Amino acid sequence: MAAFAATAGGLLRLRAAGSEGQWRRLRGAGLLRGLLQPESATGVAAQRRRVAHFTFQPDPEPREYGQTQKMNLFQAITSALDNSLAKDPTAVIFGEDVAFGGVFRCTVGLRDKYGKDRVFNTPLCEQGIVGFGIGIAVTGATAIAEIQFADYIFPAFDQIVNEAAKYRYRSGDLFNCGSLTIRAPWGCVGHGALYHSQSPEAFFAHCPGIKVVVPRSPFQAKGLLLSCIEDKNPCIFFEPKILYRAAVEQVPVEPYNVPLSQAEVIQEGSDVTLVAWGTQVHVIREVAAMAQEKLGVSCEVIDLRTILPWDVDTVCKSVIKTGRLLISHEAPLTGGFASEISSTVQDRDRTFALQLCFTVISLAHSVIVLEGEETLQIPFGNSEVTEIPTAEIESPAECTQEQAGELGHVPTGACAPAPSWPPHSTSASLCSRITTPQSG
Amino acid sequence: MDRQGQIINPSEDPHLPQEKVLKFYRSMTLLNTMDRILYESQRQGRISFYMTNYGEEGTHVGSAAALDNTDLVFGQYREAGVLMYRDYPLELFMAQCYGNVSDLGKGRQMPVHYGCRERHFVTISSPLATQIPQAVGAAYAAKRANANRVVICYFGEGAASEGDAHAGFNFAATLECPIIFFCRNNGYAISTPTSEQYRGDGIAARGPGYGIMSIRVDGNDVFAVYNATKEARRRAVAENQPFLIEAMTYRIGHHSTSDDSSAYRSVDEVNYWDKQDHPISRLRHYLQSRGWWDDEQEKAWRKQSRKKVMEAFEQAERKPKPSPSLLFSDVYQEMPAQLRKQQEALARHLQTYGEHYPLDHFEK
Numbered sequence: 099m100a101a102f103a104a105t106a107g108g109l110l111r112l113r114a115a116g117s118e119g120q121w122r123r124l125r126g127a128g129l130l131r132g133l134l135q136p137e138s139a140t141g142v143a144a145q146r147r148r149v150a151h152f153t154f155q156p157d158p159e160p161r162e163y164g165q166t167q168k169m170n171l172f173q174a175i176t177s178a179l180d181n182s183l184a185k186d187p188t189a190v191i192f193g194e195d196v197a198f199g200g201v202f203r204c205t206v207g208l209r210d211k212y213g214k215d216r217v218f219n220t221p222l223c224e225q226g227i228v229g230f231g232i233g234i235a236v237t238g239a240t241a242i243a244e245i246q247f248a249d250y251i252f253p254a255f256d257q258i259v260n261e262a263a264k265y266r267y268r269s270g271d272l273f274n275c276g277s278l279t280i281r282a283p284w285g286c287v288g289h290g291a292l293y294h295s296q297s298p299e300a301f302f303a304h305c306p307g308i309k310v311v312v313p314r315s316p317f318q319a320k321g322l323l324l325s326c327i328e329d330k331n332p333c334i335f336f337e338p339k340i341l342y343r344a345a346v347e348q349v350p351v352e353p354y355n356v357p358l359s360q361a362e363v364i365q366e367g368s369d370v371t372l373v374a375w376g377t378q379v380h381v382i383r384e385v386a387a388m389a390q391e392k393l394g395v396s397c398e399v400i401d402l403r404t405i406l407p408w409d410v411d412t413v414c415k416s417v418i419k420t421g422r423l424l425i426s427h428e429a430p431l432t433g434g435f436a437s438e439i440s441s442t443v444q445d446r447d448r449t450f451a452l453q454l455c456f457t458v459i460s461l462a463h464s465v466i467v468l469e470g471e472e473t474l475q476i477p478f479g480n481s482e483v484t485e486i487p488t489a490e491i492e493s494p495a496e497c498t499q500e501q502a503g504e505l506g507h508v509p510t511g512a513c514a515p516a517p518s519w520p521p522h523s524t525s526a527s528l529c530s531r532i533t534t535p536q537s538g
Numbered sequence: 539m540d541r542q543g544q545i546i547n548p549s550e551d552p553h554l555p556q557e558k559v560l561k562f563y564r565s566m567t568l569l570n571t572m573d574r575i576l577y578e579s580q581r582q583g584r585i586s587f588y589m590t591n592y593g594e595e596g597t598h599v600g601s602a603a604a605l606d607n608t609d610l611v612f613g614q615y616r617e618a619g620v621l622m623y624r625d626y627p628l629e630l631f632m633a634q635c636y637g638n639v640s641d642l643g644k645g646r647q648m649p650v651h652y653g654c655r656e657r658h659f660v661t662i663s664s665p666l667a668t669q670i671p672q673a674v675g676a677a678y679a680a681k682r683a684n685a686n687r688v689v690i691c692y693f694g695e696g697a698a699s700e701g702d703a704h705a706g707f708n709f710a711a712t713l714e715c716p717i718i719f720f721c722r723n724n725g726y727a728i729s730t731p732t733s734e735q736y737r738g739d740g741i742a743a744r745g746p747g748y749g750i751m752s753i754r755v756d757g758n759d760v761f762a763v764y765n766a767t768k769e770a771r772r773r774a775v776a777e778n779q780p781f782l783i784e785a786m787t788y789r790i791g792h793h794s795t796s797d798d799s800s801a802y803r804s805v806d807e808v809n810y811w812d813k814q815d816h817p818i819s820r821l822r823h824y825l826q827s828r829g830w831w832d833d834e835q836e837k838a839w840r841k842q843s844r845k846k847v848m849e850a851f852e853q854a855e856r857k858p859k860p861s862p863s864l865l866f867s868d869v870y871q872e873m874p875a876q877l878r879k880q881q882e883a884l885a886r887h888l889q890t891y892g893e894h895y896p897l898d899h900f901e902k
Contacts, residue, residue, distance in 0.1 A: 190682070215682060221712055226671045226705030230713075233675020236660065237610070239682070241675070253701070260665045261672070267868045269653045269661035270644035276871055306869045306877070330871040359874065407874040 152380040156347035157317055157364075163350035172342040174316035174349045175204040175281070178323040179242065181353035183212045186240050188277075189327070191217045193227055193244030201246060202283055202342050228254035228280060232262050235275035235332070242327060245282040248336055249296040254280075262332040263307030276330035281323070284312065284336035285377050286428055294339075297376070297429040299405045302334055303438060309333040309358060310405040314379040315341070316349045321356030322403065329358060338376040361409035363416065367398035370422040373413060373439060375402040378426050385426075405435055413439060414446050539759055541815055543823025552761055552768070556830050562603060562760055563825060564839070565623045566595035566818050571843045572618075572628065573791070575851055576635055576649075580795040584855060585635045589650045593758070593790030595619050596817025597722050600763025601783075604771055605690060610680070611659045612673035612691045614666065615650055616722065616789075620692075624657040628847060632854035639901050644868070645860040667697040670706030670719070674780075677715035681778055688774045690718045690767075695784075696727025698741045710780035711749040718770045719750070719782040722757065724789035729802040742784035750780045757785030758817040788815070861901040862888065 159166055169177060183189045191205055197219045199206035209217035220227050227243050234241035245251045251258075258280070266274035286295040302310045309331055313319035319337065326333035338345075364379070365386055374382040379401045386397035398416050402408060417423045423443055425436035545551045554562075573590040580588040591598065598619025605611075611620055618631070629640065634652050637645035643653055643661060653661025660669070660676075673691035680687045697703060698721055710717050721741040725732055738744065745752030753770075755762045763785055770781035788811040792799045799808070825831035866881040867873060873881070888895065 188679070188682070190678075218713070221705075221708045223705045223708065225702055226674075226709050229668065229671025229702060229705060230675035230678070230709050233612075233672035233677070234679045235675075236672065237676050237679040237683075239679040256665060257668060257671070257702075261663060261668050264663070265661075266871065268643065268647050268651070268663060270642050270646065271868045272642055272653050272655040273661055274871070309870075407870075407876055410876065 152377065152384060154315070154341060154345040154380050155383055156345070157315060159348040160317060160350060160354075163354040164352050166348040166350050168346060169316050169320075169349040170341075170343050171313075171316045171319055171337065171345045172202050172204045174320040175323060175337060176206060176208070177349065177351065178320040178327070178353070179205060179208055180211070181324065182240070182242065182327050183208065183216060185353070186327075188239035189216070189242060190234065190239065191242045191244070192220050192230070194222055194246050195219060196244050200244065202337075202339065204244070204281070204337075204342075224250055224253040225257055228257040228262070231278050231280065232257060232265070232275045232332075235278035236265070236273055238277065240277045240327060241275075241279070243278065243280045245280060247294055247296075247339075248282040248284040248298050249293045251280075251282055251298060251334075255301070258302070258308065258332075258334070259305045263305045265307075265332075267307060274330070275332050277327075278332040279323075279326045279329075279335060280333070281335045281337060283339035283342070285338045285340060287340045290339075295428075297336070297427065299336060299375075300429055300433055300435045300438075303406045303408075303435050305406075307331070308406065310336070311358060311403065312336045312338070312376040312405060313356075313403070314338070314376055314401050315345050316347050318356055318401075318403065320349055321354050322358070324353055325355045325358050328355070333358075336376070340377055356403070359404045359407045359409055361403055361412040362401045363398060363412065364401050365397065365399040367396040367420065369396045369420055370424060371398045371400060371413070371416040371420045373400045373402055373423065373425045373436075374427065375405065376428075378428060382426055402439075408439070410442055410446065414443055417443050539761055539820060539824055541820055541823075543820050543825075543827055545761075545824075550761075550765060552765055554761075554764070556828075558603070559821075559825065560830065561623070562599050563818075563821055563831070564843075565599050565619060566760075566821065567839065568628075568843045568847070569595055569598070569619045569622045570818060571840070572622075572631060572847050575844075575847050576632075577791075577795065579635075579851065580649075585649055587649045587795055588635065589615055589794045590791035591616055591618055593788050593811060593816060594722055594724055596760040596821070597720070597757045597763055597785045597787055599623050600760040601690065601692075601718075601720055601767040601785075604764050604767035606687065606771075608658055609687050609771070610673075610676050610689045612669040612676070612689065613659070613662055614669065614693045614697055614722075615662050615664070616694065616724075617692045618650065618652065621652055621654060621657065621659055624654075624659065626652070626654055626657055626659075628850035629853065630654070632850045633857070636854045636857070637859055638854055638857035639860050640854070640857060641860070644864050646864075667693055667700035667702040667706075669693070670697075670700075670702050671709060673719075674706050674710045674713070674715050674717055677710070677717035677780075678713055681714070681716055686775055688716050688718055688771045690720055692720045692722060694727060695721055695723040695725075695732060695741055696730065696735055698744075699735060707744070707748040707750060707780070707782070714778045715780055716774040716778050717780045718767065718774055719745075719780060720767070721782070721784045722787060723784055724757075724787045726789050726793070726799075726803070728793040728797060729799070731803075740784055740786075742782060745782035750782050752782035752784065754784045754786060757787030758815050758820060760817055760821050787817075790816070859900045862897075 179191060191208060195201055196205045196217060197209050205217060220230065224245055227245065231241040231243035245254065262275050262278060285297050299310050299312065302308060309326065309329060311322050311326055311333060313322045323335055326335050372382045372386060382399055386399050389395040389397050398420055400413060400416060423440065425439050427434055427436055429435065539545050569591055573592060576585065576588045577590050579585050594616060598617050602620040602623035607624065613620065630642065631652065633640035634643055635649035643651065651662040653659060670691055670693060673689050677689040680689060693703065723740060727735055740754065742752040742754040753766050755766045757763060766783050770783060774781055790808055790812050822831060862884065863881060866877045869877060
C-alpha cells in the first residue's frame with residue numbers, strides 16, 4: 099500500500115506538471131506494474147488504459163431530413179433540446195447543474211438562448227426533480243428532467259413507478275403527465291465502477307405506463323429524444339455516456355423523429371439474430387463481422403431502441419427466419435431485459451423450432467484507474483452463457499475455444515494482466531450445428 | 539372565533555356574507571352526513587373501504603373557500619370537503635366509492651381516491667406525500683403561464699415526514715413557486731401520535747428552515763383557516779413564493795374502516811374533541827348567535843341532507859361496474875400491441891370461463 103501511495107503521489111505530481119505523455123506512460127507502467135505485475139518489463143511499457151472495447155460505427159449520412167452537421171452524442175442531444183424549446187413555448191429543462199451546460203455538456207447554451215425560467219438548476223434531489231417534473235406535465239406543459247446519472251435515479255423510483263406511470267390510468271384519463279421526459283446518462287464508461295455505469299432499464303421495463311428508450315448513436319438519439327418529448331406518455335431516455343464524445347456522425351440540424359417501439363434491423367442475415375441496444379449495438383456489429391469472417395455465420399443485427407414497449411414483432415420475425423437468438427446487454431444477467439425478450443420470443447414462436455437462445459453479458463469494465471486511485475474491477479454481470487436449446491446440439495467440432503470467445507466475451511478478473519485483444523473466452527458452451535428451422 | 543362561535547378579535551373577522559357562511563355550514567354538514575352513511579355502508583359490505591373526515595371539515599372548507607375555483611388542488615386523501623365545497627355532486631362521490639360505471643376514474647382505485655378535472659382537483663393517489671413536489675411543479679408551470687393561479691397542496695403531519703415533503707418545500711422556495719402548503723395536523727398518522735412523528739415544533743417551524751413563510755392556525759376555526767389561506771393566496775400570487783399553513787385539528791374518526799382507534803387512544807380523548815372543539819359546532823354557534831340559523835332549520839337540513847345522500851347512495855348501488863376491457867386502456871394514451879394481446883386473451887378467457895366470474899355486475 100505504501101508503494102501504491104508513493105506511486106499515486108508521484109503520478110499526481112507529474113500530472114500537475116502537465117507532462118501528458120510522460121504521465122500516461124508512467125500511469126500505465128508504474129501503477130499497473132507496481133500493483134499488477136511485480137516483475138517489471140524492461141523499459142517503459144506502453145500500456146494504456148483500455149477504455150472502449152468497441153468502435154463506434156456511424157450510420158451513413160441521412161439525406162431525407164435536410165442539412166446535416168457533424169455532431170457527437172451530447173451535441174445531438176443539445177440539438178434536440180434546442181429544437182424542442184424553440185417550437186414548444188411551454189417546454190422547460192431542469193435538473194442538477196443543467197444551467198451551466200450540464201456535467202456532460204448536453205444543455206450548453208440553452209439557458210442563454212431560452213432564459214433562466216426555462217433552463218434551470220434544481221436542488222440536489224432526484225425524487226424532487228421527477229415529482230416536480232410530473233407536476234409541470236400535469237398542467238400540460240412540457241417537462242424535460244435530467245437525472246445526472248442513471249445510477250441515481252432510484253430515489254425517484256416511487257415517483258416514476260407509483261405516480262408517473264399510473265397517472266393516466268388511475269385517474270380514468272382525467273389527468274396525465276404525458277409531457278414528461280426524464281433523461282439520464284447510462285451504461286458503462288470504463289472507469290465508472292458501481293455508481294457511474296449502471297444500466298437500470300430492466301427495473302423500469304417492469305412498469306407499464308412509461309416508455310424506456312436507449313439510442314445507439316447521435317442521429318438515433320436526436321430523433322428518439324424528440325419522439326420521447328412529443329410522446330403523450332412519460333418517457334425515460336437513457337443516453338450511453340461512453341458515446342457522448344466517442345460517437346460522431348452527421349445529424350440533421352432540423353427536428354425529425356425516429357419512431358418509438360420500433361426496433362431496427364441494421365444488418366440483415368440468415369443464421370442468427372443478434373439483439374442489443376445502446377453501446378452494445380456496436381460490439382454486436384463487430385461480433386457479426388467477425389462471425390462472418392471467421393465462422394462463415396451470417397448474422398442479423400437488431401437494435402431494439404425502445405425497451406418498453408418493445409417491438410416484439412420485429413424480433414420474432416427475425417428469429418423465425420434465422421432460428422437462433424442471441425441477446426447481449428451490459429446489465430446484470432439475472433432479471434436482465436434479455437430474459438423478457440427470450441421468454442417472449444420462445445412463447446410466441448412455438449410454431450417453429452427455436453434452435454438456440456443465448457444471453458450474453460458484456461463484461462465491459464476494463465481496469466478502472468482514477469486520478470491517482472485504483473478501484474477494483476467489478477464484474478457487473480458474469481461470463482456465463484445461458485443456453486436454452488430446444489433442439490439437438492451436435493458436436494462442437496466446428497468451433498474452437500478461441501472462436502467461441504470471439505463471439506462477444508470480454509474477460510475480467512481483478513489483478514489479471516491488462517485486458518488484451520482479441521479476448522479469450524471464459525466459458526465455452528457456445529457451439530451448435532445449425533439445423534434448418536422447421537416451419538409450423 | 540372561540541369554541542362558542544364568538545369572534546375573539548374583531549379586526550380578524552372576515553365579515554363574510556350570510557350566504558357564504560351558510561354554504562360553509564352546509565358543505566361541512568353534508569360531508570359529515572355522507573361520511574356517516576358511507577362508513578356504515580362499508581360495515582355492511584356494500585363498499586370495500588372508506589375514510590371519514592370527522593373533525594377536519596373546518597380545514598377543508600375554510601381553505602377551499604379562500605381559493606379561486608380554478609386554483610389547482612393536490613390532496614392526500616382526507617380533503618373531501620374541498621370537493622364538497624366546489625359542488626362535486628354526491629352521485630360522483632358515491633360512484634367513485636362504489637367503483638361503478640359513473641365513476642370518472644373508471645372504477646380503478648380504492649374508495650375516496652377522488653379526482654375531478656372540471657373542479658381542478660387532481661386525482662388522489664395512495665402513496666403519501668408524492669403530491670407535494672408535484673404540486674410545486676404545477677405551481678411553477680402556473681407562474682410561467684402568468685395564470686394568476688395558486689396551487690394548494692394538502693398533507694397530514696405524518697406525510698410531512700416523507701422525503702417528498704422535504705423535496706417539495708425546498709424546490710418551492712428555491713424555484714419561487716406560488717404554492718400554499720396546507721398541513722392538517724390532526725394528531726395521528728394511523729396509530730402514531732405526533733410525539734412519535736416529530737420532536738421539533740410541528741410542521742410550521744420547518745418552513746423558515748427552507749425560507750418559507752409559515753403560520754400555525756386553529757384548524758377547527760373555519761374563519762381562521764379562511765383568513766390564513768386568503769392571505770397566503772394573495773401573497774403567493776403577488777410575490778411568487780410559497781407559504782406554509784399548519785392547521786391544528788383532531789382526527790375524530792378512525793384512520794379508515796380498516797382501523798379501530800380504541801386500540802391506541804382513549805374514547806375520552808375522542809369525546810373531548812367531539813364535544814368541546816368541533817368545527818361544525820363552533821360554526822353553528824356563530825350562525826345561531828347571528829340569527830342566521832336555528833334549531834328548526836337544523837332539523838330540516840339534517841333530514842334533507844340525509845335524504846339527498848341516501849338517494850345518491852341507493853342509485854349508486856344499483857349501477858353496474860365498468861367493463862373489464864377498461865382494465866387495459868389508459869395505461870398509455872394509445873394501447874400498445876402487447877396490451878391489446880392481453881386484453882384479447884382476457885376476452886377469450888371470459889368467453890370460455892365466464893360462468894366463474896360475476897360478469898352480471900359489470901358492463902359488457
